[in-house]
Amino acid sequence: MTDATSDLISTGAARIEWIRSRMPLLAQARADLARTLPFSGRRIGMSLHLEPKTAVLLETLQAGGAEIVATGNHGSTQDDIVAVLRDRGMTVFGARSDTLEQHHDNINAVLDSAPDLLLDNGGDLAAGIVDRGMTSGIIGGTEETTSGGDRLRSELAGAVPFPVIVINDSMLKAIGENRHAVGQSIVESFMRITNLMVPGRHFVVVGYGWCGRGIAQYLRALGGQVAVVEVDVLKAFEAALDGYRVASVVELAPWADVVITATGRPNVVGGDVFDRLRDGAVLANSGHVAWEIDVAGLKQRAASVSVVDEGIERVAFDDGRHVVLLAEGRMFNLAGRQPKGNSLESMDLGFLLQVLSLEAVATDAAALVPGAQPVPVDIEREIATRFLAALDAAR
Template sequence: MSDLADRGAARVEWIRSRMPLLAATREQFRGSRPFAGRRIGMSLHLEPKTAVLLETLAAGGAELVATGNHGSTQDDIVAFLRGQGMTVFGSREDDLDQHRANIDAVLDGQPDILLDNGGDLAAGVVARGTAAAIIGGTEETTSGGDRLRGELAGAVPFPMIVINDSLLKAIGENKHAVGQSVVESFMRITNLMIPGRRFVVAGYGWCGRGVAHYLRQLGGKVAVVEIDELKAFEAALDGFRVASLMDLAEWGEVFITATGHPGILTAPFFETVADGAVLANCGHFPWEIDVAALHAMSSGSRQLAGADGAIERIDLPASAGRGEHHVILLADGRMMNLAGREPKGNSLESMDLGFLLQALSLERIATDAAGLQPGAQPVPDAIDREIARRMLAAMQAQR
């Protein structure tokens, strides 16, 4: 192995040793071989925990052709996976055009099962007219589920199990793991103190809930922006200040988007926001903060010392009776908990659970795709409940 691959192998070894649910499933798959003769095309963050998932699928007989997501690929993990004989495309430095080329390369590999993240692979096979070659797949994110139910509705003739529809994942991974990792990443990137600082969380879905709760537990003053009346009501009863984004623009010191929708922080907000405010996103797509508009408005910007250039100061000119001011943008508006050269992402235990959902859902696709309806659908209830039992048993075993 190369030095880069050796480094990746050492990181994966630690992760693998702390993911007992996938370890047991890996042994099960070695016997049952549910993916024998199948090729799985994957687009998912290429980091150590994902490598353990890929090892599990390979143990079940799968041939893998994979790429990461834009901006989150870790080169040592790519080198390690290639050393294991897997076809893997992508690097940390890939721009968006290269990422799209990587997606095309995965589809050129002619997979018959998709492991998607954000709907890129599903959209690709529809655009190519090759959907008939796919027996089914999984979609990791709410953003991808929205695409399957929106722009791709009726165009996907195969079943796609949306992992983020699982209540088990929503609680274990989105609320608690994303909440923890986003707050940890904010501290790692900025080295700023949370107690007493004013935070605004846009979106009170499962990820937004987690971010808001973890910030408050560490002493942050937290307000929530939410357009859904029921979620806003829940946030208010949970004890958070609830108001519109523009009403909070001058109050907040840190703004974190967690909606999954484009155009949350836009030009009118940038003109109003408090001087020195920190802007960050934890949604899948880098579109919640209108970074293009922010740079178009800017009178200058520069990278500041921080976690691998993940901190950018953007100066804004005087306008509408207001003097010059500036904002701080983290990770170029991409997922802040996967920013930097060696991001930690979600906790090992949560991803053991989340990736077991992936593995068993893919097993269901491989063995019984015909028994599922076409298009987006939730994780089968029996899989959710089986994994909950396994997770509880593993947690009890650690006490």
């Protein structure tokens, strides 16, 4: 082991230890799984952001007997955490510096291990399984995100013959993680990365799902002036009654100081918007896939592109305007500078949803229907009960 690797392990282990101490729900699950060993003899293939909170999730699954073969998501992998996980006997692929091509190679390496269960984020593993025709060897799995759930119900619909529990369908995750944790972490990350103030600044939040609701709420709570873009008329109606200005992204572009996307859909901010943005506007994406801002189209229009700080690019146009792009259009609370991601408490809750859902698949997959489906109601109620008890114990 090199000195550099030893230093990474030491740094990562200290970070994980702190986070583990603040995740009581997973602590209880680890003790339970160590007794019951529901994953004994099973290999879990994972694609999920590799950061300290995820490490505690993987420790919990390992305590239940699982063999872990994992990779992160593009641009958000934290190298000290990878070093710790490898040191603890897990097979982990990837590094923060990986290109998108290398990330795809990492996905393929996970699939090459022939996993029994999938812990997916964005549908990459499920899509790879279908492309390879490997579906007969999989018991089932989970999917973390809106983006992955959409893929399972559209391009992969009918092609996945095993059950996949979509964690993002859970109201617990929607409220606890998407609204409150994403809302908090996106606003905190914006302030930390840019060092700009929120009060009085014009923010356009594109998408008023659970994440968009939370981002708008926390921006307004800190004094931001917030407008919302939403194509679903009922969600637009809700945003208007919540007190936000509602219009199209093209209409709002000249007003915006900051545009934050939260839709899970490709190219929601593109050419017409770029032409109308005011000088110095900031573009940032909170969605899982780096496609909500048409970054390639933005840079094709540019007279020059320069890196001004870690995770901050200045994109200048021939007409004298410039815009600022955060984290190359990736999920900037995890791919930006000094990434922190969502709060410990929210991920304790969200990852317990993962653990108990994977346990349900591992122990009784026959009771579940093939394809995408929500978290079983009894699991949601059990976790809500545990979370409320943990909140009360912490007071």
